[in-house]
Amino acid sequence: EAGVAQSPRYKIIEKRQSVAFWCNPISGHATLYWYQQILGQGPKLLIQFQNNGVVDDSQLPKDRFSAERLKGVDSTLKIQPAKLEDSAVYLCASSLVRTGREAFFGQGTRLTVV
Amino acid sequence: QKEVEQDPGPLSVPEGAIVSLNCTYSNSAFQYFMWYRQYSRKGPELLMYTYSSGNKEDGRFTAQVDKSSKYISLFIRDSQPSDSATYLCAMSALEYGNKLVFGAGTILRVKS
Numbered sequence: 001e002a003g004v005a006q007s008p009r010y011k012i013i014e015k016r017q018s019v020a021f022w023c024n025p026i027s028g029h030a031t032l033y034w035y036q037q038i039l040g041q042g043p044k045l046l047i048q049f050q051n052n053g054v055v056d057d058s059q060l061p062k063d064r065f066s067a068e069r070l071k072g073v074d075s076t077l078k079i080q081p082a083k084l085e086d087s088a089v090y091l092c093a094s095s096l097v098r099t100g101r102e103a104f105f106g107q108g109t110r111l112t113v114v
Numbered sequence: 115q116k117e118v119e120q121d122p123g124p125l126s127v128p129e130g131a132i133v134s135l136n137c138t139y140s141n142s143a144f145q146y147f148m149w150y151r152q153y154s155r156k157g158p159e160l161l162m163y164t165y166s167s168g169n170k171e172d173g174r175f176t177a178q179v180d181k182s183s184k185y186i187s188l189f190i191r192d193s194q195p196s197d198s199a200t201y202l203c204a205m206s207a208l209e210y211g212n213k214l215v216f217g218a219g220t221i222l223r224v225k226s
Contacts (some may be wrong), residue, residue: 004157040216040218042120042204042216042219043158043202043214043216043220044216045214048211056211056213091157091158099146099212101148101160101163102145102160102163103160105157107155108156108157110155
């Protein structure tokens with residue numbers, strides 16, 4: 001079974017620039033999550049999709065972050081404009097069920113904002 | 115106060131030792147309790163989850179939940195160098211949409 005695929009693995013941008021991350025979940029997984037993991041902290045949920053609908057985006061900084069999941073499969077997360085404090089690993093995860101307990105994580109995209 | 119507290123370590127043990135990793139939490143609504151392992155530059159990997167109080171065993175790993183004390187533990191028996199990783203606890207509650215709330219993680223180093 002192929003895992004959750006994310007790209008790019010690493011990205012370095014200057015503050016105020018924009019950046020986008022891509023995620024391809026495990027085939028058949030209806031639920032997709034984007035997490036932000038700042039160095040030394042646990043992952044924090046940014047947004048959760050059920051198919052192509054948003055279930056929870058309460059912790060997404062909507063003035064600069066946006067996410068979409070077209071056709072209920074792949075997803076992109078965008079930051080525009082980036083701030084220094086956005087430096088983190090952005091993890092995508094997917095699960096068969098909506099509960100999130102048995103989510104499978106991708107390797108993440110490490111973003112550095114300079 | 116954070117909802118989930120976890121000692122960041124690092125915890126350094128010799129190979130073969132029994133390891134105890136712990137988390138405390140403040141929200142009594144949490145019902146499901148998970149342990150993830152995260153190797154360097156990798157995503158978290160689910161080790162096991164427990165519902166409510168009690169113990170659960172899977173091979174060398176045992177998870178314990180004490181809801182009365184708001185305290186959960188993960189024990190690793192016969193620890194191996196390959197167990198060296200960051201261990202994250204996470205928990206969820208139905209009334210909060212089952213959103214996972216993670217601890218900061220404990221770095222474990224098993225020396226051969």
